[in-house]
Amino acid sequence: MLSRVNTRVLVVDDEAGVRKALERGLRAEGMDVVTAADGPSALRLARTGTFDALLLDIMLPGLSGYRVLQRLREEGVRTPVILVSAKDGEIDQADGLDLGADGYLVKPFSFVVLRAQLRAVLRRTGGDRARGVVRLGGLEIDRSAREVRFDGATVALSPREYALLETLARGAGTVLTKDDLLAEVWGDERAATRNVVEVYVGYLRRKLDAVGAGDMVRTVRGHGYQVTSG
Amino acid sequence: MLSRVNTRVLVVDDEAGVRKALERGLRAEGMDVVTAADGPSALRLARTGTFDALLLDIMLPGLSGYRVLQRLREEGVRTPVILVSAKDGEIDQADGLDLGADGYLVKPFSFVVLRAQLRAVLRRTGGDRARGVVRLGGLEIDRSAREVRFDGATVALSPREYALLETLARGAGTVLTKDDLLAEVWGDERAATRNVVEVYVGYLRRKLDAVGAGDMVRTVRGHGYQVTSG
DNA sequence: GACGTCGCTGAGAACACGCTGAGGAATCGT
DNA sequence: ACGATTCCTCAGCGTGTTCTCAGCGACGTC
Known part of the structure; x- marks a missing residue:
């Protein structure tokens, strides 16, 4: 059990201080944290569907948290979203929840409450690990x-091939070692060799090649594999 | 959506005034409301599992809202619960959500917020168990x-065949594993094999084939089954 | 340029998966 | 009581899938 694939949380807030604080806190909980400072980049990151939860401030430059949430739901992305608002406006709360938010926090909130909401949300979507796209x-x-489409x-994939691709895609951008993949896809039993x-990966590449996506799975010699959006 | 069965909500609060107000408000929304004033009766009612949601005050005579929630979860009752607290105690929120609550409200709350939380909770659990076609x-x-018509x-179906088709159709577009189907159609108690x-599925396909809908139930090898509109 | 390491691939054996026909037990309707 | 229906198990078959192995090429180092 070296570097397991952790819970991935996207934190969106325009204040750098808040981002830093949340990032540090959540990392201490053993989560992988990615941050965004404005609406458009939040949307771009979130629509990959590779997060287990979103922490979304409402007041954002470019595109409000509401709109980001709305767009995501329209596109079929069902990642759990916890909305964060600066002031306790009731109407805001109502609108947010109706848009498909899964939780709501009012600034200033304590880290204890945040963690509890996150856990509740993660428990609900459970081992399911989010059923979106x-x-x-x-x-x-x-x-x-x-x-799987390209x-x-x-693309017709066998169960193993599918699980492998999904795991690689979920870790989008990061390099996963063969041991990581063995643990995630093949299970913790040491039944399989690294080969x-x-x-x-070969099977995957061949099938992806047939639809013109052959170079999506990249080999990082000595380290592992990585999927890239290019 | 013809003869819809209404959403059933259990409201638990020790103050008669609050109960009345909530009951009236939720009825106006077209919901069936049952009320309880103390912990033990709340527990007795809730464990029947016939409610779509619970609105549970924490301060209760006999048995606190916490304990009610805890007991329910221990007994495997997974009805969505929204906890209501009199004062904004952070630790309370954290504990409640970790106990398996699905939402949290602090008195005084506006009806708009309550309705929104309820809707969010019902949407998640698919409380939309609409009757009809x-x-x-x-x-x-x-x-x-x-x-069933095509x-x-x-198409004349036996009860089991019907239940299977209905379950598959309800999850239209998603793949249901054999274990999902066993749990839904055959029930948890059953010690039925996956076969x-x-x-x-074979029976279903044969009967559907006879009316030209043979390819509606798709096998996803290694995963399960899926009904598609094509 | 030679060597060891690392990654890729074709071949093939073992296996798991899903489908089906046969048949037994229980229930229902007449 | 009788057949019809329904529910379920079982065993067998064909096929897809999984995994190991061995050989080979690519890469990096000295």
């Missing part, structure tokens, strides 16, 4: 239909 | 008449 470049992984063309990962 | 492509499932032709699902 993962998008990466032209690649689409529909987790509820268990279907530029519209569906099986290479074999299955 | 499910349509999928040429397929029609009349749930009140327990009748392009006008009725029975395969057998019944």
Whole structure:
């Protein structure tokens, strides 16, 4: 159990201080944290569907937290969202929850409450690990239909191949070692050799190649594999 | 959506005035409301599992809201619960959410916020167990008449076959594993093997085939089954 | 340029998965 | 009581999938 794939949280706030504080706190809880400072970049990051939860401030430059949430839901992204508002406006609360938010916090909030809300939200979406759509470049992984498409063309994958691709895509951008992948995809049992990962990456590449996405899975020699949006 | 069964909400509060107000308000929303004034009776009512949501005050005579919630979860009752507290104690919120609450309100709260939380909670749990007709492509499932048609032709199904098809259709677009289906259609108590699902999918397909809908139930090897409109 | 390490791939054996026909037990309707 | 219906188990078959192995090429280092 070296570097497990942790819970991934996206923190969106325009104040750098708040971002830093939340990032540090959540990391201490053992979560992977990614931050964004404005609406558009929050939307861009969130729509990849690779997060387990979003912490979304309402007051944002570019695109309000409301709009970000609204857009995400429209696009079928069902990642749990906790809205954060600066002042206790009741109407705001109502609107936010109706838009599909899963929780609500009013500044200033204590870290204890934040952690509790996060846990509640994660418990609900449970081992399910969010049933939305993962998008990466032209690649689409529909987790509820268990279907993979690239530029519209569906790619038929075996269960193992699918699990591997999903795991790689969920860690989008980061390099996953073969041991990481063995633990995540093959389970904690030491039943399989490392070579099986290479074999299955090969299978994946061949099938992705057939639809023009051959170079999505990149080898990082000596370290592992990585999927990129290019 | 013909003969809809209303959403049933259990309201628990020791103050008669609060109970009355909430009852009137929620009824106006078209919900069925049952009230309880103390912990033990709340527990007795809630454990029947016939409610779509619980509105649970924390300060209660006999048994605190916490304990009621705790007991329910221990007993496997997963009805969504919104906790109501008299004062804004942070620790309370944290504890409550960790105990398995689905929402949290602080008195005094506006009805708008309450309604929003309720809706959010109901949306999540799919409290939308609408009766009526499910349509999928040429397929029609009349749930009140327990009748299935395809392009006008009725399909005679046994109870099990019907339950299976209905469950599959309700999850339209998503892949349901055999274990999902066993739990939903056969019930948790059953010690049925997974093969029975395969057998019944076979029965279904044969009957649907006879009216030209043979390819509606798709096998996703290694994952489960899925009904598609195509 | 030689060597060891690392990653890729084709072949093939073992296995798991899903489908089906047969049949037994229980229940229902007449 | 009788057949019809329903529910479920079982065993067998075909096929897809998983995984190991061995060989080979690519890469980096000295």
